[in-house]
Amino acid sequence: MTSRRPRTTRILLVAVLAIAVLVLAGALAVLLPILTHQSAGGSGQQVPETFVSQTTAEGADGRERELSVESADGKPVALDALRPGDELVVRGSGFDAGIGIYVAICAIPQQEGGKPGPCLGGIPEGAQEGTADTSALSSVWITDDWAWQAFATQRYDDPRTGAFTAELTVPEAAVDGLDCRETRCAIATRADHTAARDRVQDMLLPVAFAK
Incomplete structure (x- = not known):
């Protein structure tokens, strides 16, 4: 047998x-x-010298990006006097939905064309395991990439126009070595880890914390 x-x-x-x-x-x-991934170049934004709630720029990829912020009830926000716990609604349009972004409060780079960061909050806690608490995020990860959607906070609202809406809860002014009371910071968008060297999605709205 x-x-x-x-x-x-x-x-x-x-x-x-x-x-x-x-x-x-x-x-x-x-x-x-x-x-x-090949860098598409810079976003073309001139970082505002004052505290404004909206900014636009034409990137090297020809896209007209817009970034704005308001309070949770749609009212203007005093970006020069943020307090931990404040609820912000950050809106964007014209972004390249083929490149994921992080939205957070980050240090403004000292050199033109530098990468925004470090950031308060960093990658949303638990995001890479798919367990992020989305009820009070100090940073948001937006992507339409099929390989990362299960781990990101959310997708773009409209991939065609590159529009998104991100709800942020302002964290403490000093986290993990970054103190936005001593370092100039901004509400920032930047490419996620899949295109970390690409600066075309970088948009900044300067902020300061209330004393």
């Missing part, structure tokens, strides 16, 4: 190899766009 063990072993090996190939293909599908 012929043993069936060798045949069973071969089937198991083929199954394991097939699974390994699928896992590798999935990893490459996620990593390749990150590794091969």
